[in-house]
Amino acid sequence: MRIREVDDETISPSQVFVEENNDGDRPLAEASAAQNIDDNVLVKAAQQGDAEAFGILVDRYHSQIYGMVGRMCGTDEAEDLTQDVFLKALKALRRFQFHGAASFRTWLYRIGVNEAINELRQRKRRRQVMGPSLDEPVLTDDGLVQRQLSDTTEEPYRLTVQNELQQVVHKVLEMLTEKQRTALVLIDLQGLTYEEAAGVLACPLGTLKSRLVRARGVFAEKFREHQPQWTPNEVI
Amino acid sequence: MECRQCQERMDLYLVEALAGRWIEQFEQHIAECQDCAHELQQKQQLLELLHRLPAPTPPEDLSARIKAAAEAQLHRPQPQVRPVYYVKVAAACAVVVLAVGVGVVWRAPSVRQALAPPTVPAEMTMAAERQPTVAETATLPTVKTALAKPEEPAEPATAVVSLPYALRSSAERPEWHVASIESITLETSSVEESVTAESAAPKGPAGPELKLARVPSARLVRTAEVRNAQMPTNLVKAAARVDTGSQLSLARTESAQAVQEDLAARTLVGTVVANAVLSQYVREAVIESDKTMMALTTSAPNSMIEVTARDAEAEVE
Numbered sequence: 001m002r003i004r005e006v007d008d009e010t011i012s013p014s015q016v017f018v019e020e021n022n023d024g025d026r027p028l029a030e031a032s033a034a035q036n037i038d039d040n041v042l043v044k045a046a047q048q049g050d051a052e053a054f055g056i057l058v059d060r061y062h063s064q065i066y067g068m069v070g071r072m073c074g075t076d077e078a079e080d081l082t083q084d085v086f087l088k089a090l091k092a093l094r095r096f097q098f099h100g101a102a103s104f105r106t107w108l109y110r111i112g113v114n115e116a117i118n119e120l121r122q123r124k125r126r127r128q129v130m131g132p133s134l135d136e137p138v139l140t141d142d143g144l145v146q147r148q149l150s151d152t153t154e155e156p157y158r159l160t161v162q163n164e165l166q167q168v169v170h171k172v173l174e175m176l177t178e179k180q181r182t183a184l185v186l187i188d189l190q191g192l193t194y195e196e197a198a199g200v201l202a203c204p205l206g207t208l209k210s211r212l213v214r215a216r217g218v219f220a221e222k223f224r225e226h227q228p229q230w231t232p233n234e235v236i
Numbered sequence: 237m238e239c240r241q242c243q244e245r246m247d248l249y250l251v252e253a254l255a256g257r258w259i260e261q262f263e264q265h266i267a268e269c270q271d272c273a274h275e276l277q278q279k280q281q282l283l284e285l286l287h288r289l290p291a292p293t294p295p296e297d298l299s300a301r302i303k304a305a306a307e308a309q310l311h312r313p314q315p316q317v318r319p320v321y322y323v324k325v326a327a328a329c330a331v332v333v334l335a336v337g338v339g340v341v342w343r344a345p346s347v348r349q350a351l352a353p354p355t356v357p358a359e360m361t362m363a364a365e366r367q368p369t370v371a372e373t374a375t376l377p378t379v380k381t382a383l384a385k386p387e388e389p390a391e392p393a394t395a396v397v398s399l400p401y402a403l404r405s406s407a408e409r410p411e412w413h414v415a416s417i418e419s420i421t422l423e424t425s426s427v428e429e430s431v432t433a434e435s436a437a438p439k440g441p442a443g444p445e446l447k448l449a450r451v452p453s454a455r456l457v458r459t460a461e462v463r464n465a466q467m468p469t470n471l472v473k474a475a476a477r478v479d480t481g482s483q484l485s486l487a488r489t490e491s492a493q494a495v496q497e498d499l500a501a502r503t504l505v506g507t508v509v510a511n512a513v514l515s516q517y518v519r520e521a522v523i524e525s526d527k528t529m530m531a532l533t534t535s536a537p538n539s540m541i542e543v544t545a546r547d548a549e550a551e552v553e
Contacts, residue, residue, distance in 0.1 A: 051310050055303040062299050067291030075292045082294065086302045087309055169289060188286040194252070206253070213247040220282055230285075 039104040047093050054093075058086055061105060064190065065112045071185045072116035073123070074170060081119060085112045109186070109200040117178055165227070172222040180215035187212055237265040242272045250279060 037056065045053035065085050070078035088111050089096075096107055173181050179201075186197040187208075198208040223230070237258075242265045248254040249262055266273045 049310060051303070051307045054306055054310075058302050058306065059299050062302060063291075063294055066294035066298065070292030078292060079295065079298055082298065083302050083305055087305060090306050090309055165285070166289060169286070184286075188283055189289065189291070191287065209248075209251040209253045212251050213253075216247060216250070216279075216283070220279065223282065 043093065043096060043104050046090070047096070054090060057104070061108055062086065064105075065108060068109065068112050068185060068190050069116045069119075071170070071173070071189050072113075072181065073119045077119055081112075081115050085115050088115070103196075103199075106196055106199040109192070109196075110202070113182055113186075113200060117182070120178065165230070168223065168227050172219055172226060175222050176215055176218055179211050180218060183208060183211040184215040184219060188216070237261045239265075239269060239272055242266070242269065243275065246272075246276055246279065249276075250283070 039057070039060075042053045042057050046057065062082055066078050066082045069081040069085070073081065085108065089108055092111075096104070173184065176184065182201065183197065186192045186200060187194065192200065194205055194208060194212075198205045201208060242262060245254055245258060245262055249259070254262060266276055
């Protein structure tokens, strides 16, 4: 089977695949080929109303966006936020254009960061009015304690340690300023490059690194306060 | 290198912002000093923890739900644009025109003559004579509006305004002006409401580029001034009138890495090492604010600078 590269910007991704022989594995091959289509092609097709093209972009990036907003705001709202990010992206897609190194992923992340920050601000306002949520972990002398019991059905020890670490990391992230948290999440947790993260935040590279230095400093200090017994060799 | 210097530079090393001439000394010290090596290792291990921590996993059906919602949105009739939208855009454009007007005044020949360098090196002249094209300055041409044709025929100024998203309100724009404005970029996002003003000073390797960025959460910056060491008469001076605060970036190069210091974080105690490679052309920058005064100086080309911050109030006491 050979897949022809698309050379016409108006062609839908559904037209991209040309099956040279009928070997019966077309759906699998198409799915595989879809993963190889360049973002640029998909975006241009989606801009012309191709839902399938947009769907491939959703498949490609929804996990990353979910991970990012989940880390920024917690997983309770992550599903709704992720959906909002893609719907806003769809709405604004006609205005999106590729500019040099600026990528669709960067643009999508930027929308995601905006959504996450808006959510955090709304949550802060709600908390000021209504007080803390009953679902939030409780800070005790032993550190943070989740009100719900952890799922320990599989690999209990590793999952417990991992869960505890994730809770502590999330709690410590909440102590950072929005900018610091965003820088730390994008680079140290989501693994974006410095250049990508600077593009997402639309700030100079040096500013980003400056924020990251401060964020790491605050994070390390607070993390050690909450998890003094943590050792680097601990299972993750 | 002493342990204190090593520890001050450790975070910069980890974000790859340590200036070249320090890297070798830093690594040499780490190789020789067990304490510093241990501290560096601990920082790296904490970062490793963050890198390895699994990301939250989305539910399996999330992708399908998003696609269904997207499809429904695609087939929904588009709402009509409300007239108020045009009013807002018009108001925003009016602000821009006013701002450009200030720039045109500053570009008056008498002012330019007063500011012009007596002699300009050849490579600088080439860069100075080159005017940026529309394509170069329009960074986000979603809504491109060529505005404010100058009223001064001898020295036409060009303003290309990119409005990536509809400006929410003209009231959100801070007051500002910069001498010799050549291009203006207004950027709006909910992450950072920022206004960036680029000076008309020669771009590229020949001269300084000044950017003033405003973000709502930052504070205290009142004035900023950059002196060009090689063209001392070509003083690029900008005053950012910022009531609620600002983040100030002074940058010479296009990569905007010369000096960045976020004054919002009030952790500037004693000597702070800035992640900056200061251009050889910028010799001095003074940042003054209500409570903080910083002096940035360098004379060596491509040297890392140290930002000395002191609390002005404390000093008075």
